[in-house]
Amino acid sequence: DAGVTQSPTHLIKTRGQQVTLRCSPISGHKSVSWYQQVLGQGPQFIFQYYEKEERGRGNFPDRFSARQFPNYSSELNVNALLLGDSALYLCASSWRLGGTEAFFGQGTRLTVV
Amino acid sequence: DAKTTQPNSMESNEEEPVHLPCNHSTISGTDYIHWYRQLPSQGPEYVIHGLTSNVNNRMASLAIAEDRKSSTLILHRATLRDAAVYYCILRDGQTSYDKVIFGPGTSLSVIP
Numbered sequence: 001d002a003g004v005t006q007s008p009t010h011l012i013k014t015r016g017q018q019v020t021l022r023c024s025p026i027s028g029h030k031s032v033s034w035y036q037q038v039l040g041q042g043p044q045f046i047f048q049y050y051e052k053e054e055r056g057r058g059n060f061p062d063r064f065s066a067r068q069f070p071n072y073s074s075e076l077n078v079n080a081l082l083l084g085d086s087a088l089y090l091c092a093s094s095w096r097l098g099g100t101e102a103f104f105g106q107g108t109r110l111t112v113v
Numbered sequence: 114d115a116k117t118t119q120p121n122s123m124e125s126n127e128e129e130p131v132h133l134p135c136n137h138s139t140i141s142g143t144d145y146i147h148w149y150r151q152l153p154s155q156g157p158e159y160v161i162h163g164l165t166s167n168v169n170n171r172m173a174s175l176a177i178a179e180d181r182k183s184s185t186l187i188l189h190r191a192t193l194r195d196a197a198v199y200y201c202i203l204r205d206g207q208t209s210y211d212k213v214i215f216g217p218g219t220s221l222s223v224i225p
Binding site for chain 1: 143147155159162204205209210211212213214215216217
C-alpha cells in the first residue's frame with residue numbers, strides 16, 4: 001500500500017515568491033495535517049483538514065493557507081516567502097480526527113534564498 | 114492546549130531495554146497518548162498510542178500511569194536502528210477541532 005506522498009521533495013525559492021506543496025494521503029484517510037519542522041526542533045502544527053473542512057489551525061501568519069480536495073489530497077500554500085520559512089514541511093494523514101494514529105510523509109524540504 | 118514534557122536525551126546500550134518517560138499533568142479525560150519517532154532526514158513514524166490501559170505492539174509497549182499524568186514508552190531490546198528522536202504527544206479523541214503540539218522530544222542514542 002502506498003503511504004503518504006508529498007511533492008516536491010526539495011524546493012528552492014526566492015524571498016517574496018509563493019510556493020505550493022502537495023500531499024496525497026493514504027487511501028481511505030480523510031484527515032490531513034500540515035507541520036513545519038525547523039532543524040533541531042519538533043514539528044510545529046500548521047493546519048488540519050477533515051472532510052475538506054479546516055479543523056485545526058496553529059499559530060502561523062495568514063501567509064500560510066491550505067485546502068483539501070474531494071479526493072482528500074491537500075495543498076499548502078505560502079505567500080510572500082521569508083528566509084525564516086526555510087524548513088521541512090510535513091504532511092500527515094489519518095482516517096479521522098483525534099485519537100487515531102497519524103502517518104507522515106517524508107516531507108518537502110523548502111529553502112528560501 | 115495540552116502539553117507534554119520529556120527528557121532532552123537518553124542513552125542505552127544495544128540489546129538492553131529502554132524506558133522513555135513522558136509527563137502530561139494537564140491531560141484531559143478524552144486525550145489519547147501517542148508516541149512517534151523520527152530518524153534523521155525522515156518524517157515521524159507512528160510507534161504506539163493508548164488511552165488508559167497499557168498497550169503492546171510489535172514495536173514497543175506503552176505503560177500509562179493510573180492517574181494518566183505520565184506514561185513510559187518501553188523498547189524491549191534496543192537496536193542501533195532505534196536511535197531516533199522520540200515524541201510523546203496528546204490527541205483529543207472527541208474533538209471536532211484539533212491542534213497538535215509536538216515538543217522537542219527525547220533524542221535516544223544506542224551504544225553498540
